[in-house]
Amino acid sequence: MFFPYFPQIPGSQSKRALPVYTSHSYLIFSACSNDSCEYLLSSGRFLGEKVWQPHSCMMHKYKISEAKNCLVDKHIAFIGDSRIRQLFYSFVKIINPQFKEEGNKVKLDFLWHPEVNGSMKQCIKVWTEDSIAKPHVIVAGAATWSIKIHNGSSEALSQYKMNITSIAPLLEKLAKTSDVYWVLQDPVYEDLLSENRKMITNEKIDAYNEAAVSILNSSTRNSKSNVKMFSVSKLIAQETIMESLDGLHLPESSRETTAMILMNVYCNKILKPVDGSCCQPRPPVTLIQKLAACFFTLSIIGYLIFYIIHRNAHRKNKPCTDLESGEEKKNIINTPVSSLEILLQSFCKLGLIMAYFYMCDRANLFMKENKFYTHSSFFIPIIYILVLGVFYNENTKETKVLNREQTDEWKGWMQLVILIYHISGASTFLPVYMHIRVLVAAYLFQTGYGHFSYFWIKGDFGIHRVCQVLFRLNFLVVVLCIVMDRPYQFYYFVPLVTVWFMVIYVTLALWPQIIQKKANGNCFWHFGLLLKLGFLLLFICFLAYSQGAFEKIFSLWPLSKCFELKGNVYEWWFRWRLDRYVVFHGMLFAFIYLALQKRQILSEGKGEPLFSNKISNFLLFISVVSFLTYSIWASSCKNKAECNELHPSVSVVQILAFILIRNIPGYARSVYSSFFAWFGKISLELFICQYHIWLAADTRGILVLIPGNPMLNIIVSTFIFVCVAHEISQITNDLAQIIIPKDNSSLLKRLACIAAFFCGLLILSSIQDKSKH
Numbered sequence: 001m002f003f004p005y006f007p008q009i010p011g012s013q014s015k016r017a018l019p020v021y022t023s024h025s026y027l028i029f030s031a032c033s034n035d036s037c038e039y040l041l042s043s044g045r046f047l048g049e050k051v052w053q054p055h056s057c058m059m060h061k062y063k064i065s066e067a068k069n070c071l072v073d074k075h076i077a078f079i080g081d082s083r084i085r086q087l088f089y090s091f092v093k094i095i096n097p098q099f100k101e102e103g104n105k106v107k108l109d110f111l112w113h114p115e116v117n118g119s120m121k122q123c124i125k126v127w128t129e130d131s132i133a134k135p136h137v138i139v140a141g142a143a144t145w146s147i148k149i150h151n152g153s154s155e156a157l158s159q160y161k162m163n164i165t166s167i168a169p170l171l172e173k174l175a176k177t178s179d180v181y182w183v184l185q186d187p188v189y190e191d192l193l194s195e196n197r198k199m200i201t202n203e204k205i206d207a208y209n210e211a212a213v214s215i216l217n218s219s220t221r222n223s224k225s226n227v228k229m230f231s232v233s234k235l236i237a238q239e240t241i242m243e244s245l246d247g248l249h250l251p252e253s254s255r256e257t258t259a260m261i262l263m264n265v266y267c268n269k270i271l272k273p274v275d276g277s278c279c280q281p282r283p284p285v286t287l288i289q290k291l292a293a294c295f296f297t298l299s300i301i302g303y304l305i306f307y308i309i310h311r312n313a314h315r316k317n318k319p320c321t322d323l324e325s326g327e328e329k330k331n332i333i334n335t336p337v338s339s340l341e342i343l344l345q346s347f348c349k350l351g352l353i354m355a356y357f358y359m360c361d362r363a364n365l366f367m368k369e370n371k372f373y374t375h376s377s378f379f380i381p382i383i384y385i386l387v388l389g390v391f392y393n394e395n396t397k398e399t400k401v402l403n404r405e406q407t408d409e410w411k412g413w414m415q416l417v418i419l420i421y422h423i424s425g426a427s428t429f430l431p432v433y434m435h436i437r438v439l440v441a442a443y444l445f446q447t448g449y450g451h452f453s454y455f456w457i458k459g460d461f462g463i464h465r466v467c468q469v470l471f472r473l474n475f476l477v478v479v480l481c482i483v484m485d486r487p488y489q490f491y492y493f494v495p496l497v498t499v500w501f502m503v504i505y506v507t508l509a510l511w512p513q514i515i516q517k518k519a520n521g522n523c524f525w526h527f528g529l530l531l532k533l534g535f536l537l538l539f540i541c542f543l544a545y546s547q548g549a550f551e552k553i554f555s556l557w558p559l560s561k562c563f564e565l566k567g568n569v570y571e572w573w574f575r576w577r578l579d580r581y582v583v584f585h586g587m588l589f590a591f592i593y594l595a596l597q598k599r600q601i602l603s604e605g606k607g608e609p610l611f612s613n614k615i616s617n618f619l620l621f622i623s624v625v626s627f628l629t630y631s632i633w634a635s636s637c638k639n640k641a642e643c644n645e646l647h648p649s650v651s652v653v654q655i656l657a658f659i660l661i662r663n664i665p666g667y668a669r670s671v672y673s674s675f676f677a678w679f680g681k682i683s684l685e686l687f688i689c690q691y692h693i694w695l696a697a698d699t700r701g702i703l704v705l706i707p708g709n710p711m712l713n714i715i716v717s718t719f720i721f722v723c724v725a726h727e728i729s730q731i732t733n734d735l736a737q738i739i740i741p742k743d744n745s746s747l748l749k750r751l752a753c754i755a756a757f758f759c760g761l762l763i764l765s766s767i768q769d770k771s772k773h
Contacts, residue, residue, distance in 0.1 A: 141185070
């Protein structure tokens with residue numbers, strides 16, 4: 001994200017060389033009019049050599065199958081000179097790389113009319129007749145031939161104005177039923193022009209473009225012209241015309257960009273791709289979203305009424321002054337905040353936050369831009385936050401392996417790295433992708449380690465514990481599914497940790513329940529627990545290599561409502577399978593560590609190495625070598641699919657290596673970064689919130705609150721994003737205490753209400769699905 005440099009083209013006027021983008025660069029709410037098509041057709045900038053970024057919206061890169069699906073049974077006509085012919089060929093290439101003009105019922109025509117004259121007028125006039133089938137899309141443009149043939153004379157320009165005036169009403173008539181685009185002339189690179197084209201100057205081209213814009217835009221008296229000006233190719237040409245072979249025609253990459261823009265203009269409103277926000281109307285508000293808006297509105301009103309009543313009562317009970325002593329009589333006692341007030345306040349704040357979520361990613365209020373990866377955009381922020389984290393060192397309260405401060409720190413720096421990975425678009429760089437996969441696996445490793453440790457040590461398999469964990473994991477996602485109209489599986493990480501928590505719970509809670517207190521160092525019970533873990537591993541292997549069985553289980557209603565995405569559970573199977581062993585590895589590591597700790601084999605005192613010096617040094621050496629070996633292997637990956645196949649089995653190597661490096665030296669175990677730990681405490685909220693208020697278009701793009709200043713935009717959007725995530729974490733904790741009480745009878749009643757809520761949600765969802773079909 002940066003301001004491009006637009007070079008001065010020889011022979012052009014400096015003022016005219018400036019892109020249309022600059023005239024709109026400070027319109028913060030540019031998309032309010034829902035006319036992002038205008039910006040797509042007229043403005044933008046290059047993010048790299050060949051990556052075009054339209055102003056205010058995202059451009060989708062269409063695949064052959066998508067393009068054919070959009071244009072099936074459609075007739076697309078190109079009419080004009082050699083430049084239009086090149087655009088035609090580039091457009092055909094999107095649909096069929098073999099340059100077949102007709103295929104899959106898509107009719108594509110190019111009509112050679114290099115001048116705006118009677119011949120072009122007659123061709124257009126035929127289409128205006130009622131008996132003739134009209135093209136669905138018409139792309140027209142011409143001027144350079146007129147300049148060349150008439151040697152750039154002023155009489156030729158006058159004739160051009162007269163001719164385009166005569167065809168303007170015909171184009172306007174066609175534009176009522178078809179999409180009509182008039183392509184303005186691109187600048188030329190005068191130094192490369194042949195002698196017989198030297199009269200084609202940028203000054204002449206600007207004059208012809210001004211004439212076309214003026215006449216076509218004024219073809220209707222009382223309303224805006226339906227003929228769309230395709231002027232964005234001028235901006236593309238200003239950057240790339242120097243690479244032209246003849247100074248007149250654009251290089252192939254630029255023509256492909258122009259053709260892709262044309263595809264986005266027509267197909268985005270039909271196929272509605274997630275990462276193609278240009279030319280897409282705002283999605284309709286669903287019944288569930290309307291009900292959610294009513295609920296949050298009532299919560300806000302309810303809290304305001306409660307606050308006003310409480311404030312007035314407080315004023316009435318304000319301490320009075322004793323006239324004799326001049327001292328205040330403190331006749332009231334501070335009462336604790338009621339559960340109702342906390343509930344209303346939480347939903348009030350949540351309602352305002354959800355309104356911000358909706359405005360950012362559903363209301364077309366703010367701009368969205370495509371991601372563009374560079375090594376510097378990923379590695380520089382990584383180095384910065386790592387250095388920053390080192391400066392906030394504090395002593396840990398305890399020096400045990402993977403103590404609470406250390407796990408929070410681990411979650412924190414991993415989450416920050418993942419956030420930078422997402423916003424920089426680093427998934428396109430395979431070595432970075434493979435290392436990020438390890439970080440995701442490390443989160444799941446901690447899930448296995450943390451929950452196993454809790455159940456093994458505490459032996460608390462009560463329903464209150466289960467409900468507390470499930471509520472904290474899923475509350476925000478359920479709210480977002482309702483407000484943002486997204487399926488549960490869309491936020492894939494939460495379903496993943498939820499299912500694995502339930503797997504851990506069921507594995508340990510099933511008979512015989514084996515816990516540390518019961519085992520008490522007895523090898524028989526330890527063997528029984530290992531047997532349980534062995535059966536769990538077999539079950540994981542069976543599901544991993546039996547896709548049919550996995551899909552049958554999760555395609556059952558109502559599980560299908562939670563785990564289906566785009567009508568099937570393949571995405572869920574892929575996500576689950578990608579890290580299928582790491583939770584088991586976390587559980588096994590917790591068991592081994594706690595067994596060694598119980599037998600007092602480990603030295604966990606402050607400043608003491610975990611083992612004897614020789615063993616500690618040997619394990620540190622092995623860990624460093626293993627860590628680097630995995631990184632070398634991940635960096636040498638050439639094929640994502642092959643590396644993903646190996647990842648579930650080998651990711652644990654780097655995770656265990658990191659744990660040993662971090663915990664074997666006593667001094668390393670005794671300190672932690674409070675900076676990273678703070679982010680670690682809200683890591684789940686950060687991961688979920690980024691979908692809609694930091695990134696955009698469901699993580700495919702970047703949210704732009706402040707256009708024209710990428711650095712300031714990142715600072716402002718990041719500050720709001722982190723504050724919102726922290727606030728949601730507080731709200732979730734407050735609501736968990738109220739909605740999930742410790743008293744079992746009260747909890748069962750709440751669970752019945754929650755079950756009724758989800759039943760109602762399923763019914764409303766079914767009604768919505770039927771109405772859509």
